[in-house]
Amino acid sequence: MYISKNIESLRYSVIREMSQVAAQYENVISLGIGEPDFHTPAPIIEKAFEDARKGHTHYTHAKGDPQLIEKLSVRLSKDLGKIVPPECIIITHGAMNGLANAFRTLMDPGDEIIVIEPHFPDYLAHITLAHAVPKYVPSGFDKGFLPDPADIEAAITTETKIILINSPNNPTGTVVPKRLLEEISDIAKAHDLCVVSDEVYDRISFEGRAASIYSCPGMENHALVINSFSKTYAMTGWRVGFAYGPQPVIDQMVKVGNYAMACACSVSQRAAIAALDTPDEVIKEMSDTFEQRVELVCSRLEAMPGVRVRRPKGSFYVFADISSITNQSRQFALDLIKEEKVVVVPGYPFGLSCEGCIRIACTINSEQLCEAMDRLERFLAVRRH
Ligand SMILES: Cc1ncc(COP(=O)(O)O)c(C=O)c1O
Numbered sequence: 001m002y003i004s005k006n007i008e009s010l011r012y013s014v015i016r017e018m019s020q021v022a023a024q025y026e027n028v029i030s031l032g033i034g035e036p037d038f039h040t041p042a043p044i045i046e047k048a049f050e051d052a053r054k055g056h057t058h059y060t061h062a063k064g065d066p067q068l069i070e071k072l073s074v075r076l077s078k079d080l081g082k083i084v085p086p087e088c089i090i091i092t093h094g095a096m097n098g099l100a101n102a103f104r105t106l107m108d109p110g111d112e113i114i115v116i117e118p119h120f121p122d123y124l125a126h127i128t129l130a131h132a133v134p135k136y137v138p139s140g141f142d143k144g145f146l147p148d149p150a151d152i153e154a155a156i157t158t159e160t161k162i163i164l165i166n167s168p169n170n171p172t173g174t175v176v177p178k179r180l181l182e183e184i185s186d187i188a189k190a191h192d193l194c195v196v197s198d199e200v201y202d203r204i205s206f207e208g209r210a211a212s213i214y215s216c217p218g219m220e221n222h223a224l225v226i227n228s229f230s231k232t233y234a235m236t237g238w239r240v241g242f243a244y245g246p247q248p249v250i251d252q253m254v255k256v257g258n259y260a261m262a263c264a265c266s267v268s269q270r271a272a273i274a275a276l277d278t279p280d281e282v283i284k285e286m287s288d289t290f291e292q293r294v295e296l297v298c299s300r301l302e303a304m305p306g307v308r309v310r311r312p313k314g315s316f317y318v319f320a321d322i323s324s325i326t327n328q329s330r331q332f333a334l335d336l337i338k339e340e341k342v343v344v345v346p347g348y349p350f351g352l353s354c355e356g357c358i359r360i361a362c363t364i365n366s367e368q369l370c371e372a373m374d375r376l377e378r379f380l381a382v383r384r385h
Contacts, residue, residue, distance in 0.1 A: 010125050014349040022343045029372040031360045032343040038234040047274030052267045062258035064091025065269040071276050080215050087247045091264045095200045095228035095241040101256045102196050103130035113162040114155050116147045117351030120170045138353035141321050145172040149183040162194050168201040171350050171359040172319040173312020178211040185216040195223045203232040203283050205314040206291045233275040238268040290316040293362035300373035316362045323356025340375035
């Protein structure tokens with residue numbers, strides 16, 4: 001039977017593959033998947049049950065539950081300092097679906113999208129599914145994983161439709177400063193491009209709230225923000241996210257959303273309404289915990305010969321440069337599982353320039369993180385001798 005070459009060309013997720021390899025061992029510590037270890041706060045779960053019993057178990061509008069959209073509109077307008085009307089918001093099946101929808105809506109086959117390395121590996125799949133072409137702009141350890149605007153501008157061709165950014169970043173934890181966001185927004189406006197801004201980690205940010213490119217002047221006409229409830233409220237399994245941007249884009253995304261998923265899960269959307277009432281302190285507490293863990297891991301890694309780290313300013317990942325030890329990050333990760341039962345993600349899925357790196361997700365408690373660092377240290381010591 002024929003299978004689409006486009007689909008066959010997709011790689012299975014390396015992050016999930018590493019977890020599968022580890023499943024054959026006992027006493028494994030996973031620093032692999034980017035899944036907060038906190039449980040969804042109880043009031044959110046209660047609201048979902050309560051509203052399900054009241055009958056919120058039907059299809060919602062493809063654009064989303066009107067009450068959720070209304071509440072998001074108020075919240076976003078307050079946070080961003082500019083009005084985000086309900087017409088400019090769509091509810092998605094997690095940020096993943098928001099990205100897939102955005103790429104299909106904004107590009108035709110053969111169109112180009114500028115992707116900054118290191119990048120969330122799943123972008124490549126969603127770009128391929130949209131039959132579009134990624135143009136990579138490496139940032140690199142020595143530049144603090146921040147892209148050079150001149151490199152972005154140089155990558156633009158007549159086929160370019162999107163500049164994709166992700167701040168706070170997965171896998172580096174880099175937060176793009178406001179000044180750089182302004183430079184990127186100037187490029188987008190000058191070339192009439194859309195900036196798709198993946199901000200799923202915006203509340204896991206260690207130096208105050210990460211700035212959004214949407215706040216830059218005029219970007220309400222040039223930015224499409226992808227966000228979700230997954231990381232902020234420990235709601236990964238509920239699968240509810242949102243996107244906001246120019247109304248003509250959102251209007252078209254409603255069609256894609258309608259045909260791809262009918263609507264986001266109705267009960268999860270009710271849970272999301274309650275999530276928006278979560279006190280800031282609860283979110284801050286989770287973010288502070290991630291910060292402490294990231295600090296712990298960075299301090300331990302900095303003391304390991306041959307390992308370089310840049311202290312993340314957000315998210316819960318540490319992207320360590322191990323290139324002076326090996327450039328075979330896949331083999332490194334497989335050996336680490338086999339010898340020390342620790343799962344990390346090899347660098348290569350995050351971009352060609354990331355081969356000599358590994359990603360560590362700090363989504364387990366400090367005790368386990370310390371144990372994982374002990375094991376990694378031992379693994380490296382054996383390799384040095
Ligand atoms: C950068 C980035 N964007 C999007 C997603 C997808 O998030 P969601 O669970 O909302 O689909 C993830 C998940 O790990 C991510 O790291």
